[in-house]
Amino acid sequence: MAKRALITGITGQDGSYLAEHLLALGYEVHGLVRRVALEDPERRFTRIAHLLDRVQLHPASLESYPSIFNLISRQEFDECYHLAAQSFVAESFADGFSTMNTNINGTHYMLAALRDLRPACRFYFAGSSEMFGKVRETPQSETTPFHPRSPYGISKVAGFELTRNYREAYGMFCVGGILFNHEGPRRGFEFVTRKITSTVARIKAGLSTELRLGNLDARRDWGHAKDYVRAMHLMLQQDVPDDFVVASGESHTVREFCELAFSEVGLDYRDYVRVDERFYRPAEVESLVGDATKARTVLGWKPTYTFPELVSEMVQNDLRITLGQTEGLPETVRGAR
Numbered sequence: 001m002a003k004r005a006l007i008t009g010i011t012g013q014d015g016s017y018l019a020e021h022l023l024a025l026g027y028e029v030h031g032l033v034r035r036v037a038l039e040d041p042e043r044r045f046t047r048i049a050h051l052l053d054r055v056q057l058h059p060a061s062l063e064s065y066p067s068i069f070n071l072i073s074r075q076e077f078d079e080c081y082h083l084a085a086q087s088f089v090a091e092s093f094a095d096g097f098s099t100m101n102t103n104i105n106g107t108h109y110m111l112a113a114l115r116d117l118r119p120a121c122r123f124y125f126a127g128s129s130e131m132f133g134k135v136r137e138t139p140q141s142e143t144t145p146f147h148p149r150s151p152y153g154i155s156k157v158a159g160f161e162l163t164r165n166y167r168e169a170y171g172m173f174c175v176g177g178i179l180f181n182h183e184g185p186r187r188g189f190e191f192v193t194r195k196i197t198s199t200v201a202r203i204k205a206g207l208s209t210e211l212r213l214g215n216l217d218a219r220r221d222w223g224h225a226k227d228y229v230r231a232m233h234l235m236l237q238q239d240v241p242d243d244f245v246v247a248s249g250e251s252h253t254v255r256e257f258c259e260l261a262f263s264e265v266g267l268d269y270r271d272y273v274r275v276d277e278r279f280y281r282p283a284e285v286e287s288l289v290g291d292a293t294k295a296r297t298v299l300g301w302k303p304t305y306t307f308p309e310l311v312s313e314m315v316q317n318d319l320r321i322t323l324g325q326t327e328g329l330p331e332t333v334r335g336a337r
Contacts, residue, residue: 018229
């Protein structure tokens with residue numbers, strides 16, 4: 001009998017890649033979606049449009065415990081991947097209240113409902129390298145202390161600790177994945193990597209003349225979301241629940257990302273990139289790089305994409321979109337929001 005998995009945030013970048021991965025492994029895949037998404041499927045389901053006949057979607061709100069409880073009471077799941085969150089760091093500064101409400105309460109509601117109704121269901125929490133924030137050591141591992149520098153990072157620390165508490169207090173199989181930045185063609189346009197690659201394509205097509213960014217010297221550990229969802233699944237297949245850092249182990253600046261992206265289309269980033277202080281964070285995270293030794297040794301996981309390959313794929317995808325050469329490509333590969 002096929003395993004049944006529930007994915008919150010199935011319509012996002014990670015959710016769509018994870019759904020594909022689980023379907024390929026023979027899973028029965030279910031997704032939690034907001035009711036408003038069901039009323040606007042053409043815009044809300046672009047990343048999973050090619051999967052809609054293979055997944056089962058359920059309307060529920062992470063801001064409502066009764067709706068979560070109702071869903072869990074009606075369905076049995078072997079695994080739950082809790083990916084849904086307000087995940088844009090800049091927006092978390094603009095609206096910290098909704099970020100806290102969605103990210104903390106939503107995680108708590110999922111855990112509480114599973115404990116009451118499906119305690120044997122294995123639970124994955126999507127943590128973030130933003131939990132490290134003002135880092136105490138480099139690279140960062142599972143034992144590095146957290147010092148978040150944004151409402152988003154704070155909310156993720158709270159969710160991570162809730163997950164660990166349910167594991168330790170109630171004996172549930174709950175794990176936290178501390179994922180460093182992971183990107184791809186399905187990344188939202190508001191994120192800096194997609195902002196760069198989509199603007200590069202527009203500049204190459206003659207539709208834009210400049211790219212405005214914040215701190216070009218901020219360093220991040222970037223990988224491909226396709227690789228990182230494999231790690232999520234592997235965490236729930238272990239004999240003992242534990243937390244894992246998932247990262248490439250390489251650190252690159254926003255400037256390096258720009259240099260590669262522009263060179264992909266034969267341009268020099270210095271001719272087009274302008275630093276705009278409006279895009280600086282109130283509290284900057286200067287350098288993040290992960291130590292994924294534990295994931296490599298215990299899970300047998302390692303990334304398959306290199307940093308240049310990631311950047312190239314994203315630029316080429318946005319070129320196809322911008323130049324209108326999308327005939328025959330699935331909607332979800334076109335990088336639509």
